Amino acid sequence: MLAIDFGGEGVVVIAGRLDAAQSPVAQSFLDKVQGPITLDCSGLEYISSAGLGVLLKTQKRLMAANGKMRLAGVKGHLRDIFQYSGFDRIFEIENAK
Amino acid sequence: MSASVDLEPILAVAGKLAAPFDLTTMLAEVVAAAKQVLKVERGTVWLYDREADELVLRFSEDVASMRIPAGTGIVGSCARTRQLINVRDCYADPRFDPTTDRRTGFRTRCMLTMPLVDHEDVLVGVMQVLNKADGVFEEKDERLGTVLAAQCAVALQRVRMTEALIASAKMRQELEMARIVQMGSLPASMPSVAGYDLYGTFEPADLTGGDTFDLAAVGQGVLVVLGDATGHGIAPALSVTQMQAMLRMAFRLGADLETAFVHANNQLAEFLPSDRFITAFIGLLDVAAHQLRFHSGGQGPILHYRAGEDRFDVYGPTSFPLAAMPLASLGPAITLALGPGDILALVSDGVFEYEDPNGEQFGEGRVYEVIREHRARPMAELTAGLFAAVKAFAAGAPQEDDMTVVMVKREAGVVRDFPRRFEEIDDIVAFTAGTFEALGIDPRLRTPVDLALEELFTNVVKYDEGGGAPVRIGLARTPDGVEATIIVDGVARFDPAEGPEVDVALPIERRRPGGLGLHLVRQFADSLEYDYDEARRRARIVFRKKGS
DSSP states (O other), X not given: OEEEEEOSTTEEEEEEEEOTTTHHHHHHHHTTOOSSEEEEEXXXXXXXXXXHHXXXXXXXXXXXXXXXXXXXXXXXXXXXXXXXXXXXXXXXXXXXX | OOOGGGHHHHHHHHHHHTSOOOHHHHHHHHHHHHHXXXXXXXXXXXXXXXXXXXXXXXXXXXXXXXXXXXXSHHHHHHHHHXXXXXXXXXXXXXXXXXXHXXXXXXXXXXXXXXEEEOTTSOEEEEEEEEXXXXXXXXXXXXXXXXXXXXXXXXXXXXXXXXXXXXXXXXHHHHHHHHHXXXXXXXXXXXXXXXXXXXXXXXXXXXXXXXXXXXXXXXXXXXXXXXXXXXXXXXXXXXXHHHHHHHHHHHHHTXXXXXXXXXXXXXXXXXXXXXXXXXXXEEEEEETTTTEEEEEEESOOOEEEEETTTTEEEEEOXXXXXXXXXXXXXXXXOEEEEOOTTOEEEEEOHHHHTOBOTTSOBOHHHHHHHXXXXXXXXXXXXXXXXXXXXXXXXXXXXXXXXXXXXXXXXXXXXXXXXXXXXXXXXXXXXXXXXXXXXXXXXXXXXXXXXXXXXXXXXXXXXXHSTXXXXXXXXXXXXXXXXXXXXXXXXXXXXXXXXXXXXXXTTSOGGGOOSTTHHHHHHHHHOSEEEEEEETXXXXXXXXXXXXXX
């Protein structure tokens, strides 16, 4: 359903579906992350408002500590969702190639 | 009538004859009354057999049964002329036949012969009395005899009607037994197959008809049968039941369509009388491939409503009626591909041929209309609608034949209930994936539908986690996309289209996750419909999305 793990220096790889059922898993993982990071979304198929809540909470925490999360490999519907939700204004987003 | 003393026995007779006698008792009673009232030595009653135009001796003290043609002899001419005949001296009358006297040793002196004519002026027989005590029959006896004959005629008619009623009641009882057997072989419940709405029903005519149907999950798929045996009465009711049992047995033993058809046919041909046969549709539905393969022995028209094109394909039989002749092999079967929303409608001729009071038949066109009108309804409702249309058309005309309907509908949509728990989201996603696949919905619409269902579902779960009635989710393919419906009971009114707007331009410090879900649903929806039923506190939300 959802896989989330470190993917090298300052990179977290997330794949699968970040929905209301999976967001607690993602939240507890991201709660441990520090500093500037890139979230590799190229394997992320789906995100709902619950998942957006996880990203928002993490971004707020990181920014309070002068950190930041950028989103990479964003594609398809995710792009629409980030746009509709205004998250493209609060995250630096790098679209999938 | 001058003598009041004579009236009393007549009234007594009238009273006695009103009691529900069987024919023999009644005739004995009539003759006994005649002997008492008219003071005679012998009395006989003859019944008129209209078909043979003969008189049949039905009551006599000393003569066995006898038939004479109407018009012959004194009894015969009384029947022909419907006039009382008073013969004062039999042996002096050329019409008198002394044969019976010679055989019995009885000597007939005089006789009074009276026609028995009922209320409706129909001749029912002749009564004859012999040998007036101490003399001959006078005018007074003729009048008395006429009154007695009238009473007797009415009583006879009533007894005959009673006997006919008893006979038909007996037949009805036997038919009811056959009906019980026939009805008992019908499926007790409809097979439940995901993605299909299967429904069959049988509306028996009062007395006649030999329809059957079957819908059953067997190893090879879903067995679909509609049969109609020729003829009226008990035999067809029983022969379709036999056919149905044979087919079930054959398919349960793993027979393929052709083998089952040929074997059932040959068995029936062997033991059904040569003037009997059964028209039957026999099909197997492959629910994974959405194909229905069938043979039809003389059964048709077979209607395939194709939802995608909004049109009917109509098929005729592939073979002869069952039992018409032994078969060595069959021609090719027909295979129908059922698209989402398609309906296979099998309708017995009791529906097509139902006549209104002017003799016009319900016909095929009206069946098409009803199917198209109710095509989105459950098949049980569509069928009820069809029968209602037939009854309305008939305007009170009686049902002459069984009406049987089998409907096989591939759902345009699928519905499932989910408990109010966050963990159900995985199942909802799986349900959506399976349904998109099954209904052939544009896969690019998956994400917006998943999102809408998740957001709307989690909203309900947040409202009452773990409690309350399950959430009903329906998915249907629409001509231009998809429709997702959520129905939930026991909730407050809340229209997602009117939820608070989210200001997506706020800086991050002021952003809150709340309200974002419904905001996204509104963004993705081409239409978002909401209605609320106060009584059940039921909310219904329909999310529609068009394909590109």
